[in-house]
């Protein structure tokens with residue numbers, strides 16, 4: 001039997017970028033816990049196929065396509081979700097992009113891509129989904145926004161990642177301003193700042209990441225699916241209902257040990 005403190009069965013969740021890496025880990029974990037889960041990605045066919053694969057294990061998962069680099073993407077995604085659901089208990093702003101980030105070579109197009117996907121889309125998707133979040137919000141069980149930031153927004157790594165780092169520091173800060181603005185509506189906002197997790201963005205098998213993990217992470221390993229699913233489940237459940245406006249490093253102690 002599931003401990004009621006951590007039971008999230010029957011909730012409705014949207015995970016942006018739920019087609020790969022950390023977002024896919026979160027989506028799979030939510031579906032397995034009885035959450036009506038929606039995942040977004042850019043390609044309609046690929047996103048739908050992935051959602052079908054997640055639902056096939058038993059549960060509810062639907063794919064919704066949207067390009068969140070596009071100014072119209074967040075509104076279109078919110079509209080697509082509204083066709084399926086009248087409330088949203090959990091919004092996970094996870095979709096993320098990176099680009100070559102060195103000071104000399106940075107282009108405006110690359111800067112815009114990173115900032116638009118990592119920050120602008122999260123803000124305007126939240127804005128567009130406020131009616132559904134408010135419909136789910138209750139005093140003892142708030143609606144939850146979980147923004148996926150990064151330890152890259154908490155420290156300066158040994159390589160240049162100016163746009164990515166700035167975007168992640170910005171989403172951490174935005175999380176606090178959303179927490180203040182939406183708390184009275186019984187909607188919480190928290191950020192998770194992961195260290196290295198296996199994904200398309202991060203090849204945890206590469207020499208560079210292995211060396212970094214060995215040098216910097218006291219627990220000596222990259223993150224795994226249960227690590228991120230456990231924290232999202234906590235934040236989405238009764239157990240996490242009073243946590244608001246925080247950025248939680250999920251990094252095996254990387255930031256603590258700096």
Ligand SMILES: NC(=O)c1ccc[n+]([C@@H]2O[C@H](COP(=O)([O-])OP(=O)(O)OC[C@H]3O[C@@H](n4cnc5c(N)ncnc54)[C@H](OP(=O)(O)O)[C@@H]3O)[C@@H](O)[C@H]2O)c1
Nearest residue numbers: 017019020021022041042068069095096196197199200202
């Ligand atoms: N992995 C890590 O080590 C790590 C560490 C710290 C923070 N993070 C953060 O975790 C989040 C997930 O990243 P990941 O590492 O799991 O990377 P990933 O495997 O590349 O996944 C990125 C996800 O974002 C979606 N996405 C990318 N650009 C998009 C766009 N323009 N419009 C809509 N969706 C878009 C992708 O969907 P499609 O390709 O299907 O469109 C994909 O599902 C990001 O916010 C990232 O910054 C990751």
